[in-house]
Amino acid sequence: MPSWERIKEDFPIFRNLGSGYVYLDSAATSQKPMSVIKAISDFYLYNNSNVHRGIYRLSEEATEMYGRSRENVSNFIGSHDPGQIVFVRNATEALNLLSYTLGWELVSGDEILITIMEHHSNIVPWQFLQDKGIKLVYADIRPDGTLDMDDLQSKVSPRTKILSVTHVSNVLGTVNPVREIGKIAHDNGSTFIVDGAQSVPHMPVNVETIDCDFMAFSGHKMLGPTGIGVLYGKRELLEKMHPFMGGGEMISEVYRDHSTWADVPEKFEAGTPDIAGAIGLSAAVDYLRSIGMDNVMKHGRDLMKLTFEMEAEENIPGLLSYGPRNTDIRGPVYSFSIGEIPPFGVNQALVDDGIGVGTAIHPHDVASSLDASGIAVRSGHHCAMPLTHRLNTVATTRASYYVYNTEEDVRRLFRSLKRAAEVYSK
Numbered sequence: 308m309p310s311w312e313r314i315k316e317d318f319p320i321f322r323n324l325g326s327g328y329v330y331l332d333s334a335a336t337s338q339k340p341m342s343v344i345k346a347i348s349d350f351y352l353y354n355n356s357n358v359h360r361g362i363y364r365l366s367e368e369a370t371e372m373y374g375r376s377r378e379n380v381s382n383f384i385g386s387h388d389p390g391q392i393v394f395v396r397n398a399t400e401a402l403n404l405l406s407y408t409l410g411w412e413l414v415s416g417d418e419i420l421i422t423i424m425e426h427h428s429n430i431v432p433w434q435f436l437q438d439k440g441i442k443l444v445y446a447d448i449r450p451d452g453t454l455d456m457d458d459l460q461s462k463v464s465p466r467t468k469i470l471s472v473t474h475v476s477n478v479l480g481t482v483n484p485v486r487e488i489g490k491i492a493h494d495n496g497s498t499f500i501v502d503g504a505q506s507v508p509h510m511p512v513n514v515e516t517i518d519c520d521f522m523a524f525s526g527h528k529m530l531g532p533t534g535i536g537v538l539y540g541k542r543e544l545l546e547k548m549h550p551f552m553g554g555g556e557m558i559s560e561v562y563r564d565h566s567t568w569a570d571v572p573e574k575f576e577a578g579t580p581d582i583a584g585a586i587g588l589s590a591a592v593d594y595l596r597s598i599g600m601d602n603v604m605k606h607g608r609d610l611m612k613l614t615f616e617m618e619a620e621e622n623i624p625g626l627l628s629y630g631p632r633n634t635d636i637r638g639p640v641y642s643f644s645i646g647e648i649p650p651f652g653v654n655q656a657l658v659d660d661g662i663g664v665g666t667a668i669h670p671h672d673v674a675s676s677l678d679a680s681g682i683a684v685r686s687g688h689h690c691a692m693p694l695t696h697r698l699n700t701v702a703t704t705r706a707s708y709y710v711y712n713t714e715e716d717v718r719r720l721f722r723s724l725k726r727a728a729e730v731y732s733k
């Protein structure tokens with residue numbers, strides 16, 4: 308097992324912020340190791356030029372570096388063909404690309420099945436299609452925060468053209484059984500999409516084992532830079548799809564009245580891409596690989612186990628946390644509230660089955676109180692408002708862990724939380 312204290316030293320921001328700073332917001336964005344920062348600055352210092360167009364050495368080198376980055380990312384997620392990796396800005400753009408391109412093929416009466424635990428980026432792009440008469444259907448969760456597979460199965464019908472689910476919930480931490488869900492989708496002839504924004508950074512992910520048709524994820528949550536993300540898609544599907552954006556790079560030939568498209572993946576990469584971003588993401592992949600994704604996953608689970616132990620030990624009055632307790636099906640995300648004052652009408656059924664009851668110390672107050680102790684957490688709806696409402700609240704506080712977090716960070720979180728709860732209860 309790597310030394311996690313040692314790993315923290317690879318992240319220069321912690322030297323700059325002071326070694327006591329506890330960053331617990333990696334589900335929003337991760338910090339960057341020096342190797343990623345260096346790969347990006349080296350590109351601008353030594354290799355900068357545009358890709359694809361130049362017949363000069365510098366541009367050929369940049370093109371080669373960009374292509375190697377694609378290959379590296381492809382290998383990292385178990386795709387045998389780098390042509391299946393489309394570089395986009397982030398998971399959100401990848402899912403919007405799918406809503407526009409797959410959406411063109413759908414007709415009134417078709418259905419898209421998602422889950423109530425989706426991030427807005429796997430809800431809102433599909434809502435755009437409602438104007439065409441396409442229906443958005445939600446599979447529910449069970450009281451323990453896992454996906455209700457019976458409910459999901461019961462909502463699959465011949466009208467279900469797309470089934471799109473998050474691999475790991477950014478609020479509950481739930482790891483969904485994507486292989487099983489993919490089988491349900493394919494048995495029904497539905498296209499299967501996985502939002503991997505919270506899984507690819509934290510666990511070994513193999514798109515071919517999962518057998519998803521598409522997967523979306525963001526570089527910035529996996530130690531890479533902002534502005535680069537990935538849409539994985541099976542080649543035969545990408546080839547059939549209409550392009551998303553038009554312009555340079557994505558065409559083969561352009562005439563006055565029509566154009567022909569470049570091969571995949573370039574067909575989906577209109578305009579000058581984020582070359583340095585792709586190179587930075589590739590460096591992040593190298594870094595994660597050097598730790599080993601099994602170790603990354605185990606570390607997340609260990610920190611979650613400690614979280615539950617600390618929860619029991621500190622026994623903070625009114626603390627209510629969400630999501631499965633079984634750390635084998637839990638990403639390193641811990642959402643909680645303190646108190647039991649329902650913010651808007653109590654849904655007694657939800658209270659009875661233990662799904663949620665609201666907040667008393669507002670999560671923003673929890674977050675600012677932790678900030679005063681040098682602990683960064685997020686508060687709010689975490690871009691999952693339908694889930695937040697399903698939990699019968701309006702906001703939660705969320706701590707999320709990554710490779711630079713240590714056991715001491717978790718202990719400090721709970722010591723500070725206990726103090727905050729005491730101050731507010733006076």
Ligand code: PMP
Pocket residue numbers: 334335397398399400426428429473475476477502504505525690
């Ligand atoms: N899906 C999930 C599950 C997420 O957690 C996030 C980011 N919070 C996204 C999608 C969107 O990622 P991005 O903002 O990088 O597009």
